[in-house]
Amino acid sequence: MSDFKRTLRSLREAAGLSQPQLARLIPVSQSSLSRYESGKQTPDTATVQRLDDVLEARGALRATVASLAPDPxxxxxxxxxxxxxxxxxxxxxxxxxxxxxxxxxxxxxxxxxxxxxxxxxxxxxxxxxxxxxxxxxxxxxxxxxxxxxxxxxxxxxxxxxxxxxxxxxxxxxxxxxxxxxxxxxxxxxxxxxxxxxxxxxxxxxGDPYLTSYIWMRRSNVATDAGHAAEGLLLAEAAGRSDQLPADLCALALRQQASAHAIAGRERETAAAIDQALEAVTHGTGRSGLAPYCGPAYLQSEGAAAWVRLGRLDRAAQLLTDALSNWPNDQARDRGIGIARLARAHLLEDDLEQACEIGHQAVVAVQTSHSARALGELGRLRQALQPLHGQRRAIELSDRIQPVLPQQGA
Incomplete structure (x- = not known):
C-alpha cells in the first residue's frame, strides 16, 4: 500500500492537479482521495483503474496494487x-x-x-x-x-x-x-x-469512438460546472486518437474551447473554435454517436465561449449564423441559442434587438424543462436588471420571471 500512496501522489502532482480537482475527475470525495494518499483507506480495483486512466499512468498505478484487497x-x-x-x-x-x-x-x-x-x-x-x-x-x-x-x-x-x-x-x-x-x-x-x-x-x-465520446461528455460536465483544468484534461483525452471521425474531433475541440474560455485564454479559444468548425464542415466520417453535432450547434457553443470572454461581437455573429440554419428537431438547443443571442445584443447595448429576440427565447425555452435552457433565460433576465427603468426591459423581465424555477419550489 505504501507504493500505491506514493505513486498516486507523485502522479497527481506531476499532472498539476490538486486533490479536489482529481477527486472530481474520478469522481470520489476529496476526503476519500486524501485517505488513499495517506494510506488510511484502500480503494477498490475499479477506482484504481479510473485513477490510472485519468493520470495516464499506463498501468504503473495498477502495478502497485497487486496486494490490495479485492472488491467486496x-x-x-x-x-x-x-x-x-x-x-x-x-x-x-x-x-x-x-x-x-x-x-x-x-x-x-x-x-x-x-x-x-x-x-x-x-x-x-x-x-x-x-x-x-x-x-x-x-x-x-x-x-x-x-x-x-x-x-x-x-x-x-x-x-x-x-x-x-x-x-x-x-x-x-x-x-x-x-x-x-x-x-x-x-x-x-x-x-x-x-x-x-x-x-x-x-x-x-475497446471501442475508441465510444470512449472518445464519453470522455468528451465528462469534459462537458466539468466545464458546465466551471472547472477549466479538469475540462481541458478530459477534452484532450477525448481527442487524442488520430483516427477519430469529424464529429468526435469537432466535439473534443469544442470542449477545449470551453475550457480555455473559462480560463480566460482568448487565443486558444479562437483556435479551438475555428478548428472545430473546420472539422465538422470539411472533415470526413461520422461516429453515429452525435447526430446533433453540426455547424449550427458548434457555432452556438462557440458563441457561449465568446460571451464568457466578453467578445460579444463575435458571439452575436456566430449565433446569427447558427439560428438561420438550426435543425427543426433540436428545439431545446435552438432556445438556448436564441437566449444567448438576446443576451449578446443586450450586453452590446442594443436593447431593442435584445428584447425582440428575448421574447422569442421565452417561447422557445418555457416548455423545455431544461436547466441549461432556463439558466440562459435567467442570465438574460439578470442582465436586464440594470435597465429596470426602461419599459421594454421591464416587460421582458416580467415575462421571463414566471418561467424560471421559483426558489424553494
Missing part, C-alpha cells in the same frame, strides 16, 4: 447508501447515482436469451429517448431511461463472451445518456457519476 461482492440488489437529499444506488455496472430525488434504481433480473436483436431494440429505444429529450427536455425521458438501465444491469450480470461486449456498449450509451439527463436537469454530481460509469463500460468494449 455486490448483493443481488446492489449496494445502497444515503447521501444528502438523494438516494444513491450503486449498481452492478460499477455505477452510482439516482436520476431523480428519492428514486432508487434497483437492478432488474433479466429473464431470457440475450441476443444482438434484443440489444438492437434497446439501441432504437435510446435514439427515441434522445429525440424526446431534444423536443421536450430531460423530464420526459428520465423515467424510461432509468428503467432500461435496471434491465441492462441485469443483462450484464448474466452475459459472457462476445455478447457481453455488446451489452457493455449498450449500457455505456445508456449510462452516458443518463448523465446528460442529470446534467440538463442541473444535477452535476449525478451527471459526473453516471459519466464516469459510462467510461468504465466503454473501456470494457
Amino acid at each position: 461482492p455486490a448483493s443481488d440488489h446492489g449496494r445502497r447508501q444515503r447521501i444528502v437529499g438523494r438516494t444513491e444506488v450503486e449498481m452492478g455496472f460499477g455505477g452510482s447515482a439516482a436520476l431523480a430525488d428519492g428514486v432508487e434504481l434497483l437492478p432488474a433480473p433479466y429473464v431470457g436469451v440475450i441476443t444482438s436483436e434484443t440489444l438492437g431494440i434497446y439501441d432504437t429505444l435510446l435514439n427515441q429517448y434522445a429525440q424526446l429529450d431534444a423536443l421536450a427536455g430531460p423530464r420526459a425521458a428520465i423515467g424510461a431511461v432509468s428503467e432500461q438501465l435496471r434491465t441492462l444491469e441485469g443483462m450484464l450480470s448474466q452475459a459472457s463472451g462476445p455478447i457481453r461486449v455488446d451489452v457493455a456498449r449498450t449500457g455505456a450509451r445508456y449510462a452516458e445518456f443518463a448523465g446528460w439527463l442529470a446534467q440538463d436537469s442541473g444535477d452535476h454530481v449525478a451527471a459526473a457519476r453516471w459519466s464516469a460509469k459510462a467510461a468504465d463500460l466503454a473501456a470494457e468494449t
